[in-house]
Amino acid sequence: MSTLPDVDALRQSFPALAQTVYGKPLIYLDNGATTQKPLSVINRLKQYYKAENANIHRGVHYLSQLSTDAFEKARASVAAHINARQKHEIIFTRGTTEAINLIAHSFAQHLNKNAPKVLITAMEHHSNLVPWQQWVLQNGGRLMVAGLKPDGSLNMEHFEALLEEQPDIVAITHVSNVLGTVNPVKAITSIAHARGIPVLVDGAQAIAHMPVDIQDIDCDFYVFSGHKAYGPMGVGVLYGKEVWLDRLPPYQFGGEMVDRVSFDTTTFNELPFKFEAGTPNVGAVLALETALSFIRKTGYEAIAAHEHNLTSYGHQLLSRVEDIEFYGTAPGKEAVISFNIKGIHPYDLGTLLDKMGIAVRTGHHCAQPLMDHLGIPGTVRASMAVYNTLNEMERLAEAVNKAAMMLR
Amino acid sequence: MSAEQAQQQIIEEFSAYEDWLDKYNLLIEMGKDIPVIDPRHKTNNHLINGCQSRVWLHAELRDDGKVYFSADSDAVITRGMVSLLIRVLSGRTPDEILNTNLHFIDAIGLTEHLSPTRSNGLVSMIKQMKLYAQVFQLKTKN
Ligand SMILES: Cc1ncc(COP(=O)(O)O)c(C=O)c1O
Numbered sequence: 001m002s003t004l005p006d007v008d009a010l011r012q013s014f015p016a017l018a019q020t021v022y023g024k025p026l027i028y029l030d031n032g033a034t035t036q037k038p039l040s041v042i043n044r045l046k047q048y049y050k051a052e053n054a055n056i057h058r059g060v061h062y063l064s065q066l067s068t069d070a071f072e073k074a075r076a077s078v079a080a081h082i083n084a085r086q087k088h089e090i091i092f093t094r095g096t097t098e099a100i101n102l103i104a105h106s107f108a109q110h111l112n113k114n115a116p117k118v119l120i121t122a123m124e125h126h127s128n129l130v131p132w133q134q135w136v137l138q139n140g141g142r143l144m145v146a147g148l149k150p151d152g153s154l155n156m157e158h159f160e161a162l163l164e165e166q167p168d169i170v171a172i173t174h175v176s177n178v179l180g181t182v183n184p185v186k187a188i189t190s191i192a193h194a195r196g197i198p199v200l201v202d203g204a205q206a207i208a209h210m211p212v213d214i215q216d217i218d219c220d221f222y223v224f225s226g227h228k229a230y231g232p233m234g235v236g237v238l239y240g241k242e243v244w245l246d247r248l249p250p251y252q253f254g255g256e257m258v259d260r261v262s263f264d265t266t267t268f269n270e271l272p273f274k275f276e277a278g279t280p281n282v283g284a285v286l287a288l289e290t291a292l293s294f295i296r297k298t299g300y301e302a303i304a305a306h307e308h309n310l311t312s313y314g315h316q317l318l319s320r321v322e323d324i325e326f327y328g329t330a331p332g333k334e335a336v337i338s339f340n341i342k343g344i345h346p347y348d349l350g351t352l353l354d355k356m357g358i359a360v361r362t363g364h365h366c367a368q369p370l371m372d373h374l375g376i377p378g379t380v381r382a383s384m385a386v387y388n389t390l391n392e393m394e395r396l397a398e399a400v401n402k403a404a405m406m407l408r
Numbered sequence: 409m410s411a412e413q414a415q416q417q418i419i420e421e422f423s424a425y426e427d428w429l430d431k432y433n434l435l436i437e438m439g440k441d442i443p444v445i446d447p448r449h450k451t452n453n454h455l456i457n458g459c460q461s462r463v464w465l466h467a468e469l470r471d472d473g474k475v476y477f478s479a480d481s482d483a484v485i486t487r488g489m490v491s492l493l494i495r496v497l498s499g500r501t502p503d504e505i506l507n508t509n510l511h512f513i514d515a516i517g518l519t520e521h522l523s524p525t526r527s528n529g530l531v532s533m534i535k536q537m538k539l540y541a542q543v544f545q546l547k548t549k550n
Contacts, residue, residue: 022428345483347460352485355428363460377482378460406433407484 004309005302011387013038024357027392032177032205032336032383033361034227037291044290045232048283056282057256057273071282074289075272081292082222083213084239088271091245092280095236096204097127099223100171102238102275103200104131106248108139111168116141119167119197121159121183122148122373123176126366128202132171148373152179152328159188163195170199174206174222178365178381179328180311180336182210189219198244204228208385209307209334211300220244226284230385231291235284238275245271252277303386307335310384310393317397321404327379335384338365341400344407346378352403353380358396411504414496415512422516431517432485439488443498445478456532461486463529467540474499475544477537489521489530497537502545506538 011017016036019026028036048070054063056071072087079087093099108116118132122145133143144167146159163170170192175182189199200221203212208229214222221244226235240248250257250268254277259267268274295303314337318324323342340346350362363378364371371378382396409417425431445454449466456463461483468476477498481487496512497505513519513530521530 345461345486347483348485352429352432355432377462402429406429406436 003299003302003305005298005306005386007306007387007389010298011389013040014387015039015042017387021357021359022355027358027388027395029382029384029388029392029396030359030361031208031385031388032228032365032381034233035208035230035385036387037232038230038294040294041231041287041291044287045283048286052286053283055279067282070286071280074285077289078237078292079239081212081296082207082237082239083215085215086242089239089242089245091238091240091272091275092285093223093236093238094234094281095225095227096202096223097225097236099221099236099238100128100200100202101131102251103221103223103240103248104135106251107169107198108135109249110247113168114139114141117144117165117167118142119144119146119159119162119170119172121146121154121172123152123154123179123181123367123370124171124173125177125202125204126368127204128171128173128200129369132169145369148179148181149330151330152176152181152333153330154181154183156184160191163192163197166195167197170197171202172199173202173204174212175203175209175334176328176370177205177336177383178338178367178370178379179330180333180338181328181330182206182332182334185219186217189217193218205334205336208295208303209300210304214239226288226291229288229291230294231288232281232284234281235288237288242271245275250274250277254278256280298386306386307384307388310388310390311335311337313390314382314384314393314396317393318400321397321400323404324400327374327376337382337384338379340376340379341404341407344404346380348407349380349400349403352406353396353399356399356402358399360396411496411500411508415510415515418492418495418512419515428517432488435488435492436484437488438495439481439484439486439491442480442487442491443476443478443494445480449478450480456529456536460529463490463533465490465533465536467537467544469502469544469547473548474501475505475541477540486529489518490533493533493537497541502541502548505541506545510534 014036052067054067056068075090076087079090116136116139136143144162146162147155149155174185185201192199198220201219203222203224207224220241222239224237227233257269257274257277259269325340327338346362353360361381445464445466450464454464454466461481463481465479477494479490
């Protein structure tokens with residue numbers, strides 16, 4: 001029990017949680033979309049713009065040096081957070097989506113081949129699907145999609161069978177944003193590597209909930225967004241193994257990423273700058289460092305213990321609601337509860353929950369193929385963070401009951 | 409009853425309720441009285457884009473020179489919203505439809521649904537109804 005976080009104290013540092021909506025206390029259960037930010041993160045952003053703002057890697061002046069040092073220190077700190085071997089294996093992007101587009105684009109150029117094959121799963125977010133799909137479509141290739149089991153876990157037999165067809169790359173989510181399923185990315189990487197196939201892991205829904213050890217997973221690319229992990233919007237992380245990042249051509253061209261430019265030719269800067277064209281979101285990078293340090297201070301173990309309590313308690317309470325159906329019940333699933341009530345449209349349910357002060361997401365959650373796979377138009381999704389309480393899960397269940405009564 | 413009177417009536421009915429949930433309850437109840445679209449017309453052609461839920465809308469110009477709407481939705485709150493629009497706009501001439509300012513939406517507190525980023529498509533429904541009226545207006549003037 002000693003590992004549980006002091007949630008009441010934690011909540012004090014999240015000003016956004018202390019508000020009322022429609023006269024009711026806000027219950028924020030849309031953390032899969034984005035988390036609220038602790039004061040430390042908000043203050044870090046403020047501090048940057050108040051006292052440190054200058055463009056990086058460019059000036060000879062004091063402030064420029066200050067922000068450059070802070071930026072590079074943040075890179076080292078992100079590298080340490082996920083146990084990357086070297087800090088130049090960390091590339092800052094706008095988010096998960098940009099990071100995946102970067103790899104898909106540069107990998108396609110590097111491979112430069114006809115009929116490429118990409119292996120994904122049926123639970124991918126559009127961001128880890130469309131960039132690959134567009135590449136293979138344009139080159140007469142094939143998107144191979146590994147199916148799911150009824151509990152929402154990956155069908156490993158199917159995955160392994162597809163792997164035998166020797167795809168050019170595997171792109172898989174660490175945690176499903178709809179089902180909460182945690183994929184065995186370490187085992188997957190190991191069997192893909194045995195066939196010489198590189199692996200990209202989409203960690204957007206993992207980084208706020210579980211420790212990520214890049215060397216242990218051994219994947220070639222790992223990507224996540226700051227804003228889903230208590231950090232600011234507009235910053236994301238692309239981890240790439242040095243051998244890969246060295247090999248891949250740049251994604252965008254411009255300032256900062258060049259070594260020497262003439263009208264005839266350009267040589268590119270070294271890693272990580274080769275992949276960071278233009279002025280980055282410096283303030284957000286610094287605040288991301290603060291967000292990750294908030295997570296470490298709270299402790300992944302404590303976060304996971306509390307969030308698993310929330311999830312199983314939520315499941316237990318909601319399962320008493322008549323005609324409720326859950327999507328994603330794989331063992332060890334993350335802090336996401338996706339559900340529908342038979343005969344009730346998720347949009348109706350979400351609208352009434354909103355009026356009761358409860359923020360959930362409804363719809364396809366940017367995973368339309370998964371919805372097709374499940375044969376439903378969408379779900380209601382409650383996604384939890386470390387600052388949610390057991391009491392909020394009770395209020396969620398009460399509200400769902402009440403709304404269902406109105407809608408039947 | 410004129411379109412304006414229909415709007416006033418709706419405003420009055422909603423003013424009886426303070427609580428949001430009661431207002432939505434009323435909206436859901438009103439959706440049950442919607443002139444339901446003929447299953448024949450419940451096709452993709454009559455589907456309105458921009459909604460998280462599906463909305464089908466049909467319009468016909470009858471001999472009396474007035475436009476009659478029918479609709480349905482798989483979400484009951486959305487159906488309630490269309491039913492309000494139909495109460496105000498159905499059975500009116502194309503001119504009336506085009507000239508009606510739907511102020512009741514603001515007055516009953518559903519303005520938030522008018523935001524173009526809202527996924528229920530109230531804006532798209534209104535646009536579609538006015539578009540029908542425009543087409544019929546051209547027809548009647550020829
Ligand atoms: C699994 C997964 N991948 C990718 C993304 C895209 O993240 P972003 O919009 O921050 O680029 C999300 C966000 O919803 C996600 O849940």
